[in-house]
Amino acid sequence: MDRATQSEAIREATAAMADRMAAEKSFLTDLDSAIGDADHGANMNRGFQAALERLEDADDDPATLVKTVGVALVSEVGGAAGPLYGGSLMKASGELEDGVTAESSVAFAERYLETVEERGKASVGDKTMVDAITPAVHTYKKAIEVDDHDPLEALGKAVDAAERGVAFTTPIRAKKGRASYLGWRSVGHQDPGATSTLYLLEELFAVAEEHLDGDVEIDAEADVDPEELEEAAADGNGGGGP
Amino acid sequence: MKKLINEPDAVVDEMLEGMVAAHPNLRRLEGTEAVVRADAPVEGKVGIVSGGGSGHEPTHAGYIGDGMLDGAAAGEVFTSPTADQLSEMIQACDGGEGVFCVVKNYEGDVMNFETAIEMAEMEADTDVGYVVVDDDVAVEDSLYTSGRRGVAGTIFVHKAAGAMAHRGADLTEIERVAEKVNDCVGTMGTALTSCVTPEKGEPTFDLGEDEIELGIGIHGEPGTERTEVMSADEITDHLAEAVLEDLELESGTEVATIVNGMGGTPLMELYVVNRRLQALLEDRGLETWNARVGDYMTSLDMMGCSITVLELDDELKELLAYPAETPGLTVTEG
Structure with missing residues (x-):
């Protein structure tokens, strides 16, 4: 996949994510009102709408586009979620400077996870977005690097893993973020950050699937497929990521 | 609850507009909620530089001026x-020697400052240092x-950081002093009433x-302990003892103190607290160099106060x- 196609896929993925955030706004806010400050849905929706607007004037380069989405989230989402969703995307976008490949998408995903963990000082089991992004990133990396799966398949497995991660947040006690101050009362509630992360990954996968179908039909372009998928994967881990 | 505001959404913007109009040495960074020195x-x-939520005035922009921010x-x-506004503000304050951020x-x-610092480094190659201040002795979490x-x-x-910079210190030296102040300072606060945010229009607790609530922060969040109302002397003892227990100062140590009002406390009452605080410090063999x-x-608009004690050495004195000359604090020569 050439860079123009990669860029187009990133724009499509961002648009799909924005639609999803708009659709899930109330649900995310409900989750957040139970254990946080009841603004996650509205904040994420505002952030992705801003990202869409900013993409209109951005150059068609994968790293630039992903970074633009990150900057928009940082400036519009606010609170701690701005730096977590947007700052991590900004930082990880550096891994896509030479375009989106299977290799660079794994690097992107890992960098994204690393930044979220570092900035949020959170680990798996703290009942945060890290509980969704960690299994997604680990699964994606293993599928690509160990099992030699193609990126779309790897991304599909990553989404499944994130879904299990989200389910895992419900029965555990929060140790980070505002939910942590509820102590044991946080048990039994699904984490809003992990949930929005899963939604973003699902949208990334949906866009990757469309592009893959196209590529699959053009069977000859074997090395094009991975790139597309990666790009989508990379964008998803970053944009939707944690 | 009555408030002297227009639209809750517009309070911060309108406050900054009024602030800049009152103090010609301040300038609003266009298109942002950031304020810098007029000559930055x-x-x-x-x-x-500093920054944080609004509602703590004169913190933060009130400390902008020669010798401070x-x-x-x-x-x-x-x-x-x-983070994007913080980054823009950081870049606007870089006179070629880098920028030091004071973060609470x-x-x-912390997350927005850290992200802003990365942005400033990435976009403008700005050298940035920072300190995270954590002086509240009331709580661990x-x-x-x-x-x-x-x-x-x-x-x-x-x-201290402002004075260092004015004297020509570099980022490393400023960071050392900022960390030292943070290590040597402790604060504990109390609330007699909750505060009322413009958005909510009713008490936050x-x-x-x-x-009364002991061990409060500065965001109208509940404290660590709720007790029956006590006299000013009893409250002062309670706050000061918590701070002194944390600092573990030796007899003969010189200190600087702040009896800080939470916004809705008459100055008269703050002086009553200071009277007891100074007597207590003297009792412990501590010497107040500046109060x-x-x-x-x-x-x-919270009623209440906090007590801050800073252990001094010659450098900090x-x-x-x-x-320093700022809207919120002025120190003149001699």
Whole structure:
């Protein structure tokens, strides 16, 4: 996949994510009102709408586009979620400077996870977005690097893993973020950050699937497929990521 | 609840507009909620900046001026400023020697500053240092942060870092002094009433007529302990003892103190608290070198106060005595 196609896929993925955030706004806010400050849905929706607007004037380069989405989230989402969703995307976008490949998408995903963990000082089991992004990133990396799966398949497995991660947040006690101050009362509630992360990954996968179908039909372009998928994967881990 | 506001959404913007109109040495960074010195960036000097939620006035922009801050970004009430605005403010205060950020320990503030620093480094190659202030001895974990919160002791960090920069110190030296102040300062606060945010229009927590909250932060969050109302002397003893227990000062140590009003406390009452505080310090063999009383870091209209004690050495005395001229704090020569 050439860079123009990669860029187009990133724009499509961002648009799909924005639609999803708009659709899930109330649900995310409900989750957040139970254990946080009841603004996650509205904040994420505002952030992705801003990202869409900013993409209109951005150059068609994968790293630039992903970074633009990150900057928009940082400036519009606010609170701690701005730096977590947007700052991590900004930082990880550096891994896509030479375009989106299977290799660079794994690097992107890992960098994204690393930044979220570092900035949020959170680990798996703290009942945060890290509980969704960690299994997604680990699964994606293993599928690509160990099992030699193609990126779309790897991304599909990553989404499944994130879904299990989200389910895992419900029965555990929060140790980070505002939910942590509820102590044991946080048990039994699904984490809003992990949930929005899963939604973003699902949208990334949906866009990757469309592009893959196209590529699959053009069977000859074997090395094009991975790139597309990666790009989508990379964008998803970053944009939707944690 | 009655408030002297127009639209709740417009309070921060309108406050900054009025602030800049009152103080010609301040300038609003266009299109942002950040304020910088009118002559920023000052060439050849490390820029000192701060920032955080609004509602703590005169913190933060009120400490902009010669000898203290070069810039400060304001977030919404009790909400961190966003990283892009912080980054823009940082870049606007870089006079070629880098910028030093004074950050209070709240998750949102720390994450947005860290992101802003990366942005400034990436976009403008700005050298940036920072300190995370956590002087509140009341809690290890509060509603808003992991670890101690950053409260009124931050004023001393602004002052010392500002003086260092004015004297020509580099980023490393400034960081050393800022960390030293943070290590040597402790604060504990109490609330007689909750505060009322413009957005919500009602008290953020309920406190009975005969109750007070001890160990509060600066965001109208509940404290660590609720007790029956006590006399000014008893409250002062309680706060001061908690701070002194944390600092473990030897007899003969010189200190600087702040009795800080939370926004709705008459100055008369703050002086009553200071009277007891100074007697107690003397009792412990501590020597007060400088005592400040007033509204330095507030929590909107909350009634209550905090007590801050800073352990001094010759270097810190020199820096606190160094001239500064800002809307919120002025120190004159001699």
